[in-house]
Amino acid sequence: MKVNASSIFPTMAGKTGAGAIEQMGVSMNLKRDAEIYGENEPAEYLYKVVSGAVRTSRILADGRRQIGAFFLPGDVFGLESGMAHAFSAEAIAESRVLVIKRSALAALAARDNTVAQEFLTITNRELARLQQHVMVLIKTAEERVVGFLFEMAARVSGKNLVELPMSRRDIADYLGLTIETVSRTMSHLEDIAAIELQSKRRIILRNRGVLGTLNG
Amino acid sequence: MKVNASSIFPTMAGKTGAGAIEQMGVSMNLKRDAEIYGENEPAEYLYKVVSGAVRTSRILADGRRQIGAFFLPGDVFGLESGMAHAFSAEAIAESRVLVIKRSALAALAARDNTVAQEFLTITNRELARLQQHVMVLIKTAEERVVGFLFEMAARVSGKNLVELPMSRRDIADYLGLTIETVSRTMSHLEDIAAIELQSKRRIILRNRGVLGTLNG
DNA sequence: CGACACTTTGACGCACTTCAAAGGGGGTGG
DNA sequence: CCACCCCCTTTGAAGTGCGTCAAAGTGTCG
Numbered sequence: 001m002k003v004n005a006s007s008i009f010p011t012m013a014g015k016t017g018a019g020a021i022e023q024m025g026v027s028m029n030l031k032r033d034a035e036i037y038g039e040n041e042p043a044e045y046l047y048k049v050v051s052g053a054v055r056t057s058r059i060l061a062d063g064r065r066q067i068g069a070f071f072l073p074g075d076v077f078g079l080e081s082g083m084a085h086a087f088s089a090e091a092i093a094e095s096r097v098l099v100i101k102r103s104a105l106a107a108l109a110a111r112d113n114t115v116a117q118e119f120l121t122i123t124n125r126e127l128a129r130l131q132q133h134v135m136v137l138i139k140t141a142e143e144r145v146v147g148f149l150f151e152m153a154a155r156v157s158g159k160n161l162v163e164l165p166m167s168r169r170d171i172a173d174y175l176g177l178t179i180e181t182v183s184r185t186m187s188h189l190e191d192i193a194a195i196e197l198q199s200k201r202r203i204i205l206r207n208r209g210v211l212g213t214l215n216g
Numbered sequence: 217m218k219v220n221a222s223s224i225f226p227t228m229a230g231k232t233g234a235g236a237i238e239q240m241g242v243s244m245n246l247k248r249d250a251e252i253y254g255e256n257e258p259a260e261y262l263y264k265v266v267s268g269a270v271r272t273s274r275i276l277a278d279g280r281r282q283i284g285a286f287f288l289p290g291d292v293f294g295l296e297s298g299m300a301h302a303f304s305a306e307a308i309a310e311s312r313v314l315v316i317k318r319s320a321l322a323a324l325a326a327r328d329n330t331v332a333q334e335f336l337t338i339t340n341r342e343l344a345r346l347q348q349h350v351m352v353l354i355k356t357a358e359e360r361v362v363g364f365l366f367e368m369a370a371r372v373s374g375k376n377l378v379e380l381p382m383s384r385r386d387i388a389d390y391l392g393l394t395i396e397t398v399s400r401t402m403s404h405l406e407d408i409a410a411i412e413l414q415s416k417r418r419i420i421l422r423n424r425g426v427l428g429t430l431n432g
Numbered sequence: 433c434g435a436c437a438c439t440t441t442g443a444c445g446c447a448c449t450t451c452a453a454a455g456g457g458g459g460t461g462g
Numbered sequence: 463c464c465a466c467c468c469c470c471t472t473t474g475a476a477g478t479g480c481g482t483c484a485a486a487g488t489g490t491c492g
Contacts, residue, residue, distance in 0.1 A: 066351060124339075126343060135282060141480065179440095180440080396472080
């Protein structure tokens with residue numbers, strides 16, 4: 001068994017594929033708002049979104065809610081922190097996810113280093129996503145919303161049509177804003193013809209140039 | 217060679233120790249504000265702080281600066297993102313760091329799985345730190361400063377005396393605030409006897425109870 | 433078709449920023 | 463060793479972006 005540099009420090013490979021989770025994972029169907037795991041529960045499993053969307057969240061002492069991340073088809077989640085989940089995870093919409101026991105994955109990794117490779121790739125991607133999230137959070141409201149739209153455009157389509165699976169409240173809690181501010185900002189972006197709201201959850205990026213300048 | 221669950225998904229082990237980086241790393245001395253690597257440079261090396269302190273930062277289009285992280289003795293840095301550094305890294309004070317080529321570490325990991333284990337532990341710790349940073353950034357100014365003081369107390373001493381290696385500007389850019397707001401908040405915390413400023417960079421946590429309630 | 437939840441819009445207040453100036457504090461040169 | 467000076471920090475006053483409170487509009491599912 002030989003391990004080369006690219007397997008230990010993999011580049012960002014395609015996120016969908018027939019990896020260990022696909023082979024060993026058990027499928028699970030979830031209704032809207034169904035809890036997948038709770039805050040502080042032991043982190044025994046990893047999850048991969050097949051269809052639908054998942055959010056991780058955390059309730060603060062004063063009742064505010066912070067969304068840690070949104071996970072879309074192909075994304076892996078459940079690896080936050082060491083032994084216990086720091087966030088809870090819920091389905092945003094009707095969803096299907098694959099579930100795999102971490103211990104089973106570890107056993108497999110012992111025999112097949114492409115599995116360890118896959119795991120490192122996933123972790124690196126999560127690291128990059130969190131850094132992106134930090135960068136967004138220090139900006140103004142308009143920059144946060146624009147940054148969010150760009151992120152979603154890149155993840156759900158790559159094109160200019162963005163279908164948002166989550167509510168304004170979810171977006172607000174992800175960006176550390178209120179729903180009113182998110183709504184007002186969206187309206188403003190529409191006023192200046194930077195975006196078009198085909199419906200509340202269908203958005204077209206009309207002018208990436210303008211949006212880019214608003215992105216800080 | 218056998219790999220068990222805890223080596224693939226390690227718990228948070230002690231961060232100092234005689235790991236691969238200590239054995240193979242090359243020592244490097246840095247003056248205050250010396251750049252260790254720049255934004256967008258290829259990420260060929262990993263680094264470990266021996267003494268002093270390091271910050272990672274990024275300059276936005278409009279000149280604002282975001283601090284990604286502070287690294288203290290024992291901390292490993294340079295693993296942000298896939299192939300290129302998303303942040304630059306500079307020494308905050310006179311510092312000594314160990315440098316190791318990632319490819320060398322990867323080769324070692326192929327023969328000794330405790331190295332891969334060590335790498336995963338480091339990555340997991342970084343993941344947890346970023347989540348903490350996100351949580352801090354959605355709060356009010358006072359909560360951010362208190363959260364920062366708690367974080368530093370835990371990292372530099374564990375006790376109530378906090379020696380800050382970084383300037384108010386660094387703190388402000390880490391927390392997404394202005395230096396004036398940081399300064400005012402510190403003064404306020406001193407007024408209510410929650411902390412004591414022995415000097416600008418020596419702070420004593422006088423009342424963790426009060427500080428805890430201010431931490432959201 | 434009607435009811436309810438989500439979203440948008442409006443008015444006002446406050447926390448943080450901005451602009452400005454007055455303290456320190458520590459390091460260097462005399 | 464002390465004093466001066468520069469830079470970092472603190473403090474003050476005024477402006478503003480976002481939050482809060484309130485109400486109207488919109489889509490959707492029974």
